[in-house]
Amino acid sequence: MQLLAYIILYPILWLISILPFRLLYGLSDVFHFFIFRIFKYRKKVVKSNLRLVFPDKSMEEIEDICCKFYHHLCDMILEAIKSMTISEASMMKRYKFTNLELIHDLEEKKKSIMLMCAHYGSWEWIFILQPQINHKGYAVYKKLANKYFDKLVKRIRAKYDSYLITTKETYKVLEKSQKKGELTINGFASDQSPKIRENLHWNKFMGIKVPMHTGAETIAKQFDMAVVFFSVKRIKRGYYQTTFQTITESPNNFKDFEITDNFFRLVEEQILEEPQYYLWTHKRWKHKDRYEEFSN
Known part of the structure; x- marks a missing residue:
């Protein structure tokens, strides 16, 4: 069934990917109508999250953010598909970096990098960074259920010399790279909700106490990596601007979870702005009401 799904869907995705951007975003507008107005995909979850973190906003303001979010979500889905065939030159034109010198400076200092980000703006095109730097690029991801689409996603990233690794593979891969003397830049989307367990770190995110992923901080300390945050700003439809910000070049000088807390503060700043x-x-x-259960 996995192969059949791939055989049926791949040609459709490829045809979408070769559309010029004007038609691509026209298709995105159609998707928005169906996803937001007809199917109402996870609309209850979206509105519940927005009401939770923005209790002072009116229902009209919540609805406005919700509608704009779904427009952006549809654009990102189509942009991810566009990654199949977009040229390197076109992507570099549309996804720019304001301060690449920060990465180059860390290279001169022989520092590998833990690149922390959130699910904000656009993270699908970040791999265009790789042709512009000399660090070897890895991104930690959750393996797709369909092995054929999983290979496709890996292949798309690999054409820009950026490689996807699972959480279980991360330590061994980075240990091997370190022994070979390679400098690596390692992308972690660290804002998702972790599996609930007793020894999690809890702190406030958007005013709500929740468990936090600390894997990026842990690995940065184990391999003495510089920790860099990247923020993304949407300039206009299909155009993004990314800025790097060093959290620390010496992670082991920080107390446990301090790096993680600093990361979430930076994420909050982005969210509050747009x-x-x-x-x-x-x-x-989803675990906001379970802090007392796991804090004893």
């Missing part, structure tokens, strides 16, 4: 570009469909605050 909330429509955060991924509100995720149930990020």
Whole structure:
């Protein structure tokens, strides 16, 4: 069944990917109508999240953010498909970096990088960074259920020398790279909700106490990596601007969870500035009522 689904869907995705951007975003508008108005995909989750973190906003303001979010979500889905065939030159024109010198400076210092980000703005095109730097690029991801689409996603990233690795593979891969003397830049989307367990770190995110992923911080300390945050700003439809910000070059000088807390503060700043570009469909605050249960 996995192969059949791939055989049926791949040609459709490829045809979408070769559409010029004007038609691509026209298709995105159609998708928005069906996803937002007809199917109402996770709309209850989105509105519940927005009401939770923005209790002072009116229902009209919540609805406005919600509608804009779904427009952006549809654009991102189509842009991810566009990754199949988009040229390197076109992507570089549309996804720009304001301060690449920060990465180059860390290279001169022989520092590998833990690149922390959130599900904000656009993270699908970040791999265009790779042709512009000398660090070897890895991104930690959750393996897709369909092995054929999983290979496709890996192949798309690999054409820009950026490689996807699972959480279980991360330590061994990075340990091997370190022994070979390679400098690596390692992308972690660290804002998702972790599996609930007793030894999690809890802190406030958008005013709500929740468990937090600390894997990026842990690995950065184990391999003495510089920790860098990247923020994404949407300039206009299909155009993004990314800025790097060093959290620390010496992670082991920080107390446990301090790096993680600093990361979430930076994520909050983005969200508060333009909330429509955060991924509100995720149930990020689903464990908000369980802190007392796991704090004893």
